[in-house]
Amino acid sequence: xxxxxxxxxxxxxxxxxxxxxxxxxxxxxxxxxxxxxxxxxxxxxxxxxxxxxxxxxxxxxxxxxxxxxxxxxxxxxxxxxxxxxxxxxxxxxxxxxxxxxxxxxxxxxxxxxxxxxxxxxxxxxxxxxxxxxxxxxxxxxxxxxxxxxxxxxxxxxxxxxxxxxxxxxxxxxxxxxxxxxxxxxxxxxxxxxxxxxxxxxxxxxxxxxxxxxxxxxxxxxxxxxxxxxxxxxxxxxxxxxxxxxxxxxxxxxxxxxxxxxxxxxxxxxxxxxxxxxxxxxxxxxxxxxxxxxxxxxxxxxxxxxxxxxxxxxxxxxxxxxx
Numbered sequence: 495x496x497x498x499x500x501x502x503x504x505x506x507x508x509x510x511x512x513x514x515x516x517x518x519x520x521x522x523x524x525x526x527x528x529x530x531x532x533x534x535x536x537x538x539x540x541x542x543x544x545x546x547x548x549x550x551x552x553x554x555x556x557x558x559x560x561x562x563x564x565x566x567x568x569x570x571x572x573x574x575x576x577x578x579x580x581x582x583x584x585x586x587x588x589x590x591x592x593x594x595x596x597x598x599x600x601x602x603x604x605x606x607x608x609x610x611x612x613x614x615x616x617x618x619x620x621x622x623x624x625x626x627x628x629x630x631x632x633x634x635x636x637x638x639x640x641x642x643x644x645x646x647x648x649x650x651x652x653x654x655x656x657x658x659x660x661x662x663x664x665x666x667x668x669x670x671x672x673x674x675x676x677x678x679x680x681x682x683x684x685x686x687x688x689x690x691x692x693x694x695x696x697x698x699x700x701x702x703x704x705x706x707x708x709x710x711x712x713x714x715x716x717x718x719x720x721x722x723x724x725x726x727x728x729x730x731x732x733x734x735x736x737x738x739x740x741x742x743x744x745x746x747x748x749x750x751x752x753x754x755x756x757x758x759x760x761x762x763x764x765x766x767x768x769x770x771x772x773x774x775x776x777x778x779x780x781x782x783x784x785x786x787x788x789x790x791x792x793x794x795x796x797x798x799x800x801x802x803x804x805x806x807x808x809x810x811x812x813x814x815x816x
Contacts, residue, residue: 547663550597552608553581554787555643556628558794560601560656562678567667568660571597573611577788580761582732586610595620598663601656604629605640624659628652639730641785643794645710646686653678685799688806689714696809700751702743702773704766705758706730707783712756715805720746729761740765747772753812754778754805760785779808 546569551557557572564570573590574581594600594611595618602611604627615625629638632648642648657675661668689711697716703709706726712719722739729735746752747769755773757766759782770780781804787797 547599547660548597549599549601550593551601552611553603553643554790555794555797556601556603556652558787559649559653559678560599560660562681562793563653563656563671563674564660565670565674567664567670568599574608575786575790577760577784577786577790580732581785582607582730582761584608584610586614590614591618594618597623599624599626599659601626602628603640603642604636605634605638605642606636607640624663626652626655626659631655639706639709639727641707641710641730644707646682646689646714648710649682649794653682681793682795685795685802688799688802692716692802692806692809695806696813699753699809701754701756702746702752703756703758704729704769705761707758707761707785708756711802715802720751729758729763729766732761735765743769744772747776747778750776752778754781754808756781756783756805758783758785779811781805781808 547564547567549557549560549564549568549570551560551570551572553574554572557570561568561570571593573586573593574584590611591614594614597620600611600615600623602608602615602625604612612627615623628642628648629636629640632642632651634642642652653675657671660671664671693714693716698718700718700720701708701712702721703712703719703726704721706723707730709719709726722735722742725735725739725743728739747755752773755770755778757770757780773780781801783801784797787794
């Protein structure tokens with residue numbers, strides 16, 4: 495944890511120093527420009543500038559982003575934040591239900607990741623409440639890989655939707671939300687630039703992952719995630735992987751096909767620990783990733799950039815034969 499904290503602190507310094515240099519980079523990479531205020535006022539319920547918009551995010555990765563967008567105009571509660579628990583296994587409680595019932599804006603991941611929140615939303619049936627379901631936004635199915643926040647493309651889509659939803663709730667603060675949106679995208683540009691760097695340096699490099707959490711980011715960085723999908727999906731769902739997928743994964747490690755192993759530190763089982771130990775015995779670098787933001791009080795992009803920095807360093811070390 496000391497090493498990870500050091501890396502995260504270093505990443506924070508990088509973001510602070512480089513943010514201006516990368517201003518607008520993320521929007522440009524997506525073929526977008528900073529949005530202009532809407533020409534028409536949405537018909538959704540509005541709030542006065544004096545009243546904070548009550549926002550509930552089922553998970554803190556979405557909560558961090560909406561908090562940065564909403565700034566001083568919002569009060570954001572993220573429910574799933576525990577870095578020592580598997581978010582797949584979270585079950586909501588009465589306090590969560592009350593918070594959701596009283597929120598003007600609720601953000602859920604969908605795809606079976608936070609069904610407890612969807613049930614609470616349906617049960618409360620709060621009038622004029624705006625609900626953003628990321629899975630529905632990006633056109634994915636309920637059974638899809640639910641780790642959407644590990645895709646920079648889905649993050650971009652979600653941030654844009656959050657921005658539009660905040661305006662629909664409080665159109666009087668459109669100019670403020672637009673300023674926040676442009677600033678957030680400039681900050682996200684640093685983490686997107688690192689994704690581009692990794693892709694330019696290491697596209698096609700074969701890596702493994704103990705869980706499907708890394709698949710979206712692996713695709714974005716151009717890496718070839720060769721660990722058996724059946725293994726990764728089963729671990730993500732809390733099931734035992736098929737025996738054949740276990741053997742295949744072990745062989746990929748033993749014969750040196752995998753150069754780096756990405757290890758989900760929040761879905762740990764005896765089997766994933768054995769895979770990690772096998773990789774370590776073969777001198778394969780281990781890159782730890784998490785489902786929720788760690789440390790929980792840093793911004794989304796600082797957390798993500800720190801993980802990418804560890805990945806980049808591991809790939810560099812392998813390339814140098816260290």
